[in-house]
Amino acid sequence: MTHCPDDLIALAHRLAEAGGAAARRYYRTPVAVDTKADESPVTIADREAESAIRAILALERPEDGIIGEEHGRERTGASHVWVIDPIDGTKSFLAGRPIFGTLIALFRDGVPILGLIDQPIVHDRWLGAAGRQTTLNGAPCQIRPCPALADAVLATTAPDIFSAAELTRFATLQRATRRTMYGGDCYNYGLMAAGFLDIVLESSMQPHDWAALVPVVEGAGGSISDWSGAPLRLESGRGDVLASGDRRCHAAALELLAEG
Amino acid sequence: MTHCPDDLIALAHRLAEAGGAAARRYYRTPVAVDTKADESPVTIADREAESAIRAILALERPEDGIIGEEHGRERTGASHVWVIDPIDGTKSFLAGRPIFGTLIALFRDGVPILGLIDQPIVHDRWLGAAGRQTTLNGAPCQIRPCPALADAVLATTAPDIFSAAELTRFATLQRATRRTMYGGDCYNYGLMAAGFLDIVLESSMQPHDWAALVPVVEGAGGSISDWSGAPLRLESGRGDVLASGDRRCHAAALELLAEG
Numbered sequence: 001m002t003h004c005p006d007d008l009i010a011l012a013h014r015l016a017e018a019g020g021a022a023a024r025r026y027y028r029t030p031v032a033v034d035t036k037a038d039e040s041p042v043t044i045a046d047r048e049a050e051s052a053i054r055a056i057l058a059l060e061r062p063e064d065g066i067i068g069e070e071h072g073r074e075r076t077g078a079s080h081v082w083v084i085d086p087i088d089g090t091k092s093f094l095a096g097r098p099i100f101g102t103l104i105a106l107f108r109d110g111v112p113i114l115g116l117i118d119q120p121i122v123h124d125r126w127l128g129a130a131g132r133q134t135t136l137n138g139a140p141c142q143i144r145p146c147p148a149l150a151d152a153v154l155a156t157t158a159p160d161i162f163s164a165a166e167l168t169r170f171a172t173l174q175r176a177t178r179r180t181m182y183g184g185d186c187y188n189y190g191l192m193a194a195g196f197l198d199i200v201l202e203s204s205m206q207p208h209d210w211a212a213l214v215p216v217v218e219g220a221g222g223s224i225s226d227w228s229g230a231p232l233r234l235e236s237g238r239g240d241v242l243a244s245g246d247r248r249c250h251a252a253a254l255e256l257l258a259e260g
Numbered sequence: 261m262t263h264c265p266d267d268l269i270a271l272a273h274r275l276a277e278a279g280g281a282a283a284r285r286y287y288r289t290p291v292a293v294d295t296k297a298d299e300s301p302v303t304i305a306d307r308e309a310e311s312a313i314r315a316i317l318a319l320e321r322p323e324d325g326i327i328g329e330e331h332g333r334e335r336t337g338a339s340h341v342w343v344i345d346p347i348d349g350t351k352s353f354l355a356g357r358p359i360f361g362t363l364i365a366l367f368r369d370g371v372p373i374l375g376l377i378d379q380p381i382v383h384d385r386w387l388g389a390a391g392r393q394t395t396l397n398g399a400p401c402q403i404r405p406c407p408a409l410a411d412a413v414l415a416t417t418a419p420d421i422f423s424a425a426e427l428t429r430f431a432t433l434q435r436a437t438r439r440t441m442y443g444g445d446c447y448n449y450g451l452m453a454a455g456f457l458d459i460v461l462e463s464s465m466q467p468h469d470w471a472a473l474v475p476v477v478e479g480a481g482g483s484i485s486d487w488s489g490a491p492l493r494l495e496s497g498r499g500d501v502l503a504s505g506d507r508r509c510h511a512a513a514l515e516l517l518a519e520g
Contacts, residue, residue, distance in 0.1 A: 028456065030404070041439070091441055095413065095448075096456040097359055098382050122358050122382060144290070153355065158442050159419055179301070181351050182418050183443020188355075196288065196356040 004106070004113040004129035004215075011060060012104050012116045012127070015053045019086050019102035020120025022049035027121060028096045041090050046070050049086030049102060057082060067234075069208040081107045083211035083234075089157075089185030098122045101186040105211035107234065115215035117190045126190040128215030136194050143222045143245030144195035149173075149252045152198035152244075155181040155188040161204045166240070169227070169257050170201055176256055189213040189243055193220035198245050199253055203227075205239040217243050223250040227257045263391035264366070264373040264475075271320060272364050272376045272387070275313045279346050279362035280380025282309035287381060288356045301350050306330050309346030309362060317342060327494075329468040341367045343471035343494075349417075349445030358382045361446040365471035367494065375475035377450045386450040388475030396454050403482045403505030404455035409433075409512045412458035412504075415441040415448040421464045426500070429487070429517050430461055436516055449473040449503055453480035458505050459513055463487075465499040477503050483510040487517045 026045035033041045050070045057066060065081035066074045075081075082104065087093050089100030098121035106114040113130040126141070128134040134141055146152050154177040162170050174180050177199065181188075186209070188200045193216050210224075210232055217224045224243040225231060232241065242257065244250035286305035293301045310330045317326060325341035326334045335341075342364065347353050349360030358381035366374040373390040386401070388394040394401055406412050414437040422430050434440050437459065441448075446469070448460045453476050470484075470492055477484045484503040485491060492501065502517065504510035 028454070030455070091413075091439065094456065095415070095441055096451045096454065097444065097447065099357055099359060153351075155355070158440065160440060179351065180418065180420060181355055181357075181443065183441065184357065187357065191356045194288070194356065195290070196354065 002108070002111060002113055003131035008106060008114060009127065009129055011056075012106065012114055015056055015084075015104050016102050016116055016118040016125065018052040018056055019049040019104075020118055022052050023087055023093065023100070023102065023120050027093065031094070033094060041094060042070065043090065043094065045093065046087045046090060050084055053084055053086060053104070067207060069206070079109055083107065083208050085186075085208040085212070088209060089187070092183070092185060097183075099184055099187040101190070103186055103208065103212035105215070107211070110234065112211055112214045115212035117186050117212055117216055119187060124190065126193055126216045128193070128217070128219035130215065132219060134193050134216050134219035136190070141194040142220045143193060144198070146198040146246040147248050149176045149249055149256075150178060152177040152249050153179055153181065154199045154201065155184055155192075155197050156201050157183060157185050157188070161202060163203070166203050172259070173199070173201060173253055173256050176252075186213060189217055192243060192245050193217055193222060195245065198249055200241070200243045201253070203240045205241050207234050210241050213243065221245070223247050225250070225254075227254070229254045262368070262371060262373055264389035268366060268374060269387065269389055271316075272366065272374055275316055275344075275364050276362050276376050276378040276385065278312040278316055279309040279364075280378055282312050283347055283353065283360070283362065283380050287353065291354070293354060301354060302330060303350065303354065305353065306347045306350060310344055313344055313346060313364070327467060329466070339369055343367065343468055345446075345468040345472070348469060349447070352443070352445060357443075359444055359447040361450070363446055363468065363472035365475070367471070370494065372471055372474045375472035377446050377472055377476055379447060384450065386453055386476045388453070388477070388479035390475065392479060394453050394476050394479035396450070401454040402480045403453060404458070406458040406506040407508050409436045409509055409516075410438060412437040412509050413439055413441065414459045414461065415444055415452075415457050416461050417443060417445050417448070421462060423463070426463050432519070433459075433461060433513055433516050436512075446473060449477055452503060452505050453477055453482060455505065458509055460501070460503045461513070463500045465501050467494050470501050473501075473503065481505070483507050485510070485514075487514070489514045
C-alpha cells in the first residue's frame, strides 16, 4: 500500500503556513479584483500566496512538478507533482468570510498521496495522507454514518455552477435529501470529513479545486468520485464531483444522478 | 433624534456573551436536531443560548418585552422590547461553519434603537445603535460605495427561501449584478456593513431574523427595507428583505424588483 513520507507531510504544513500568511495579510482589506477568463475573481492575495508556496518548492523540491491555479504548470511529467489552489473560495475571501481555504495536494505517479485544506483565519487545518487517518488540527477525524439519503445534509457552493442539465440532476438529489446548504467551497469537504455534513455535489471543478480533497475525504472514511462514480483524474477534463461521508449515501446518490 | 443609552448597549454585549457561550459549548459536537413547524432545525444550543439571554433580561429588565425565536413572546406591549435570535444560521452552526450569529435587538416604542450581531467562534461582533456609527469589534465601520448595480456583489443565504415568483425577481436582480454569493445568514449583513458586500436579498424572514440587522446596516450608512422599499415593521407579517450598502444600489435594486 502506498504511504506518504513524513518529510513531505511536514513540507505541506510549511507550504500551508506560507500561503495562509499571504491570505491573512490581505483579508478584509480593500484589494483590487481582476476577472479571469472563466469569469472568476483573482487578487494579489491569490497570486502572492501561490508565489510564496512556489518559492519554497523551488528551494526544497526543485525537481517536482507543480500545477497551480494562478501561475500555471511546470514539470507535470515528474514523479511528484504538487497541485496548489492558494485561495479556494476567492469570493468568500473577498467578502471577508472565514471559510475559504488554501489547498495543497501531492500526486506521486499520478496518485494523490497527500491533501491539505487550511483555513488561515479560523486556523482549521485538515490533513489527509495515504496510509493515515485524516486529521483536523492534529486530531483524527472521520465521517459520520448516514445510511439513508433522506437523512443526509447536502452542500454545494452555488447553484450557478451547474449547467441546466446538471441543475436538474442536482434538484433530484436535493429532493431526496434532508436539507441543502449553500456556499463553502473546499470547507464543505473538510466539514464532511469531520462528520458535520453528508454529501457535497459540485461541477465545473478544476484539478486544483479537487486534488487536495481526495486524500482528506478518503482518509476520513468518505468517498469522492465524479458523478458517474469514476475516480477523479488529473487529465480527465471533467469537473463534476460527488463526495459523501457514508458510502451508502454515495451509492444512492450515484444511482439518482444516473437516473436524473 | 432618538439615541440609545450606554447602559442598554452594555447590557446587549452581556446578552451576546451569554448566548455565545452556549453556542460555543455545543459547536462541532454531535447535538440532536429537532425540526420545527417551518421545517427549520433547532437544537439544545439554540434553546440554551436563548434561555441564558432571557435569564439576564428577567433579572435586569423584568418589565421589558421579549420576542425570541425559541421561547416565544412576553410583554410585547412594553415600551422596550428585546428581539432575540440565539443562533441565526442554525444550519451553519450544525455543519460547523463559523458564520452563524447571535442576534440581539432592542425596540423602543416600536423603533429599533439597538442591533447586535455576534459570531462567537471567530469573535466578530457588530453593534448598531441609534445616534452612533456601527462598529465591528469596537472599530467604526461603514459600507463601501457602489454606484452601479453592475458592480455590486449580491448575497443570499439560499435560493430555496424564495417562492417561484420571488425567484424570478431574484434572478432579475442577479443578472444585473456582478456576482452572487450563497450562504451566510446574518453574517452577510455584517459584512455588508463593513464594506465587503453590496446587496443582500432574502425572503421568509421573521422579526427575530431581521430586527438586529436594521441598526447595524443603517448605522454603517446602508439601507434596509422590504422589497417595495417600505421600512421593516415588527407587525407587518412580511418577510421580504432588501439591504444595500450604497443607497444608489438600493434604489436601482428596488426598481428592478418592482419590474420583476
